[in-house]
Amino acid sequence: MKTRDRIIMAALELFNERGESNVTTNHIAAHLGISPGNLYYHFRNKEEIIHSIFDEYASDLRIRFQPQAEFDATAESLLQYLDAVFMLMWRYRFFYANLPDILRRDEGLQGKYMAAQENLHQNMMALMESFKQGGLLDLDDKELLSLTNTLKLVASSWICYQTTQAPGAKITKAVIYQGVLQVLSIVRPLTTDKGRERVLQLETHYMDQERQDIA
Amino acid sequence: MKTRDRIIMAALELFNERGESNVTTNHIAAHLGISPGNLYYHFRNKEEIIHSIFDEYASDLRIRFQPQAEFDATAESLLQYLDAVFMLMWRYRFFYANLPDILRRDEGLQGKYMAAQENLHQNMMALMESFKQGGLLDLDDKELLSLTNTLKLVASSWICYQTTQAPGAKITKAVIYQGVLQVLSIVRPLTTDKGRERVLQLETHYMDQERQDIA
Amino acid sequence: MKTRDRIIMAALELFNERGESNVTTNHIAAHLGISPGNLYYHFRNKEEIIHSIFDEYASDLRIRFQPQAEFDATAESLLQYLDAVFMLMWRYRFFYANLPDILRRDEGLQGKYMAAQENLHQNMMALMESFKQGGLLDLDDKELLSLTNTLKLVASSWICYQTTQAPGAKITKAVIYQGVLQVLSIVRPLTTDKGRERVLQLETHYMDQERQDIA
Amino acid sequence: MKTRDRIIMAALELFNERGESNVTTNHIAAHLGISPGNLYYHFRNKEEIIHSIFDEYASDLRIRFQPQAEFDATAESLLQYLDAVFMLMWRYRFFYANLPDILRRDEGLQGKYMAAQENLHQNMMALMESFKQGGLLDLDDKELLSLTNTLKLVASSWICYQTTQAPGAKITKAVIYQGVLQVLSIVRPLTTDKGRERVLQLETHYMDQERQDIA
DNA sequence: CATGAATGAGACTTCATTCAT
DNA sequence: CATGAATGAAGTCTCATTCAT
DSSP: OOHHHHHHHHHHHHHHHHOGGGOOHHHHHHHHTOOHHHHHHHOSSHHHHHHHHHHHHHHHHHHHTOOOSSOOOOHHHHHHHHHHHHHHHHHTHHHHHHHHHHHHTOHHHHHHHHHHHHHHHHHHHHHHHHHHHTTSBOOOHHHHHHHHHHHHHHHHHHHHHHHHHSTTSOOOHHHHHHHHHHHHHHHGGGBOHHHHHHHHHHHHHHHHHHHHHHO | OOHHHHHHHHHHHHHHHHOGGGOOHHHHHHHHTOOHHHHHHHOSSHHHHHHHHHHHHHHHHHHHTOOOSSOOOOHHHHHHHHHHHHHHHHHTHHHHHHHHHHHHTOHHHHHHHHHHHHHHHHHHHHHHHHHHHTTSBOOOHHHHHHHHHHHHHHHHHHHHHHHHHSTTSOOOHHHHHHHHHHHHHHHGGGBOHHHHHHHHHHHHHHHHHHHHHHO | OOHHHHHHHHHHHHHHHHOGGGOOHHHHHHHHTOOHHHHHHHOSSHHHHHHHHHHHHHHHHHHHTOOOSSOOOOHHHHHHHHHHHHHHHHHTHHHHHHHHHHHHTOHHHHHHHHHHHHHHHHHHHHHHHHHHHTTSBOOOHHHHHHHHHHHHHHHHHHHHHHHHHSTTSOOOHHHHHHHHHHHHHHHGGGBOHHHHHHHHHHHHHHHHHHHHHHO | OOHHHHHHHHHHHHHHHHOGGGOOHHHHHHHHTOOHHHHHHHOSSHHHHHHHHHHHHHHHHHHHTOOOSSOOOOHHHHHHHHHHHHHHHHHTHHHHHHHHHHHHTOHHHHHHHHHHHHHHHHHHHHHHHHHHHTTSBOOOHHHHHHHHHHHHHHHHHHHHHHHHHSTTSOOOHHHHHHHHHHHHHHHGGGBOHHHHHHHHHHHHHHHHHHHHHHO
16 A cells, blocks of 8 residues: 555544544554655645545545435345445544534635535435335425434534443444444334334344344 | 632633633733732632633522422413523633543532532433423423433533534624524423413513614 | 741752752742742842851751861760761751752852852861870871861762652661761771770661661 | 763762752753753653763772672782772762662662672672681681671762861862771771781872872 | 664753742 | 732743745
């Protein structure tokens, strides 16, 4: 792997572990066994590293949530969606934990972030709409918007929130699965009979996963 | 006002404005026009200032959410609850935005925080239960727990989430009212007819407030 | 007791315990339960406190080692001398441990100290001379000077030296008695038969004391 | 010379001149014309600088006092010993002057120091024993132990003691030579005829040296 | 590409001392 | 006599960043 990519990976790993502001560029270099000078050969500054991480994140986000050409709401496909969301949340969790600070001092990133969020919002809305059209959800347009917003908020806050609820505790997969279940519990009251059935399938799946992870 | 209290106020103000880690003890002192030595006369270190702010927060939290002796779910009383929640979120918003970092480096605060959260959870559960008993909510025990958790998460993440959605933008009262409305939208699908009516009253109230604030 | 004297006492106690440079004027005031302002009412600055302690020390030193009008070298009287020396060393031990630093920054104290040392030297020389005249010591004038210097050095360095040999350990009376025995071991090779007998008496006495203290 | 070594040298020089506690890391950096940051690039903190100096000292101490395989008490070899002792005392004199304070706040150094002292004591005892076996000293085992302790104390206290006797005055070589002579005067009463002769030779040597230095 | 020594601004904190009350 | 809030210089240490090699 190229040094540049190794730096991004190491930074992401350390940021997630200790929080962005507690990781110095020297930490990252030392972690990789390279010199600080070398790090600065590949990146003009710390900000640029964060930008690169963000670019990966935004790219992941775009790919995963591309609206499907044809509607497809099999349990299988829903699982993939949910797994993808929380995988993203997990992979870039430092970002969610430090977002206000990071964005405050980097106007360039603010722009990128807003664009990514806007794109995500559109895709999420399209997805929810397709669920509604597919007869899984029973709600009006206003409710659909509210639901989308709630889901976005809950998904993106989940890991950070759990971190604070049990400080020091490692975030395990079980915590992630609980996040999915929490999301499902929000959706359930708004489902049709068909949708509810689908939710139950998913709940069963994630409760099994959770049980396996704890064991 | 006593210098000690002025320091707490200034710190809270600056923390909220710029993020805790971006505010130095020198900033706080300069903001008040006092010497750094004076600040350290009143507080042993920055940590102690944060503890003092937290103590105020925890005290507010405890008082506001004391379970009522008699059940009382008039629109009036619900309004007070909702206002209180979001007032707290707003007053101590830096805390929510920087919680992982703050707790990570202060084990003492972790303990206090966990205790406060536990207390809050009990009170919230009691409140939701009383809504159920009062015929406002229609849900089983598991759903009640899920709802409580969602509400806690949404309420405590709302301001931080909004900050990131529109970075640089000041958080106005309108944003707060939208938070309340978001919370109501989560509750609504689980209400009885009587409960739905109450929710509608509240929605009307906060939509009016929002309109006024924007104007 | 007057506040002024209590300050001197507290300062001496804390200096001995923690070293002069590790004791702040605030420590002293807090230890007495008085305000820093009050301390500075009684003393212009920290230096003045040290001066006052030194004045007590110098006065003690002068009184204890006043040459006796009539020669008197009974074991009883020798005991008093030795006890007095080491009591002084003990009472003002911080002084010996921090002397270079203290004198370096206080020229006024340097003068006082030199005068006290000069006076002590004269008295010690007179004392040793009287031991020689009294037929206790067998040595020429050059040896007498050397012995005097050695004794002064050993006595004044003893406690500080022991502190470093067992850092953290409390200096007990047993350590003091060992110091006396060390001094006696230096004198013994230079005694007459009569003198040696006297030394043996003293050694017996201090070995008993040491044993008692340890038990 | 490497910056790291220059820092150690400068620190040693300044510590000796002004006392360890009166020399800040900024002083050291300024003295070398480097930035404070650079100093902290080479040493994690002031303590580590002191440790490095101590390590050099302990290494010197160990090498110089390694017991000789074959007994060798020519005046030449004795001279080397005495010179070595006082060279050490002189080179690391700040250490002796500030030992109680330095050890008090650095437990790690305490351990190292105790080990070095124990090693020194063993070597000194072996040396004195070899003098006794070589027919230079005439004393019993208890006296030999006392003598060893006295010599260690006098040698290690000499420079500090002299500093206080003439504060402000520079410690010259002459002062060092007087220290050697003082040590010899302690040994002399315990020598055999052969030993006394050797002591006289050494005294003559150091009195010549002293005279030369003063001139 | 890579090294690693070097920079310097600035963070947190301490403490002898002052002064209005 | 006494209080205690206040000062400000200075000390230790950190870290993003630069640059000669």
